[in-house]
Amino acid sequence: MDWDKLRIFHAVADKGSLTHAGDVLHLSQSAVSRQIRALEESLNVTLFHRHARGLILTEQGELLFDATQQMVKRLDATAARIRDSEDEVFGELRVTTTTGFGTLWLAPRLTALYRKYPGLKIDLMLEERVLDLPMREADVAIRMKEPSQADLIRKRLMNIKMRLYATVEYLAENGTPATMADFHSHRLICQHPGTAQVAAGANLVQQLMSNDIPSMLTVNNYFGVLQGVINHIGIGVLPDYITEDLPHLVRVLPEVESGEVPVFLAYPEELRHSKRVAAFREFVTEEIFKYRKREQA
Template sequence: MELALLQTFSDVARRGSFAAVARDEGVDPSSVSRRVAALEQALGLTLFERTTRRLALTEAGRIYLDRIGPILEELADAVDTARDAVTEPSGLLRVTTSVAFGERWLTPRLASFRAQFPRVQIELILSDAQIDIAAEGIDVALRLGPGVEGTFIVSKLFDVRYRAVAAPSYLGRMGQPAHPADLKLHDAILFALPRFGPAWRFRTKSDSTMIEVHPRPTLAISNALAIRRAALEGLGIALLADWTIADDLEKGKLIDLFPNYEGSATDFDAAVWTAYSSRHYIPARLRGFLDYIRSSAE
């Protein structure tokens, strides 16, 4: 039995379509379909139920996948183990995170990572949707919340602090609030997302007493990058994660209005998390990436 046929069968089952696997490999979907058909003919089994709307494993296909899945994983681990023993880290690393975090925090650090690991190829998938890590063949996900379905190793990368910020142009026009309670008199740029309410909460490090404020909503945007841009343009006060605006604060493009307070539009335990598959062997390219981003976060 050709290993390539077994891997194609596993990939199609994981991705749920011939077309998706074909896109991953850069080939025509018909070639993927032919490989699966060749495996079915060799086994004398129908592995998939095919209709115009869906592709699903048959009972025989599910049983067969359950048996060969661990074998394929062991073989992949064996290749990585052997390669890592004799060469520097190499191969494809598929990474996913949100659009804003990828653009503002991760991408600026990739040049340094590539300098350390020139043989590692990175495929960065930026999406604000909750991508199915296993189905998409993701090696590591950087998430802004710990909730990840499936058997994955999840660990905190760093805590996130939210800051109320405004551009000097806005403050010159509207004045600077002296206390979070003053925000009710100021224009606010809100997150237009279901989990973000209209209230902003603040607390000091020394006092756990929470202050809840309803700023005056003048603009609502569903993307953190666009909110940052609106704040830079002086359209109002925004509550943004520190990783989004760190260089803006350093350059004076945005002003931290309440440096002694931490803010939140949801809860105060925000953090960035890493999630990756609990394989028996973690390839050197993934270990190197995890070590690198952890050191970058310190």
């Protein structure tokens, strides 16, 4: 099949419009239409259903679009590797991690990475869904469990635990609980047990909720939990790494904590020699080392 025709087909399928695809490709609508007709004739199939509101892929069109998507991803990965020069680190790096870790730990530290590599373009994708690295949904992932996908390079960064924290102001007004029984006069802030989260965190929340806690605030990520805590709403279940950047928070009931949660960095085998990935890996490793030293001090 002619790659030029496939490239045009992919743009039309992606945009759902001949006009919009033409704008992206810098071609006229008629030129795009001619290439699509020629591709359909060469395959002897109809690739699009045409109607007044745009174009919809046929079943055969969906099959071809799946194939061109994979081709585009592979080409993007190859282009990124080619752009990595021997002396410079630049270009786009797509990093995925959880909302909590990304907002509370990673994003505040990116200044150091940009200072060293001003030509980098970080696309930070924060979500609980595990993106498919081999299929190039992202370049690098930091996850709260070891990735199970094949063909990945993995590096264990650290272990974290979920603990209870509150502000000085909240405790001054409401008192500091000495035992779980004292929680009857406090509000618990945590992720809802049904939301996507690490098993150790969910287990701790279940354990806490088995006590007589009259008032609660549940949020679907740790960033939201933190906002509730720093605004003196109650006592929150939070990852222990927040204490470095928020030393004014007070740990409550030190004997209450989750099991250890491993934090892994992973990236596809094919990006082993990518200088952008190497720069990010070294940056994260260095920041973890600093964090551990300060924690032990």
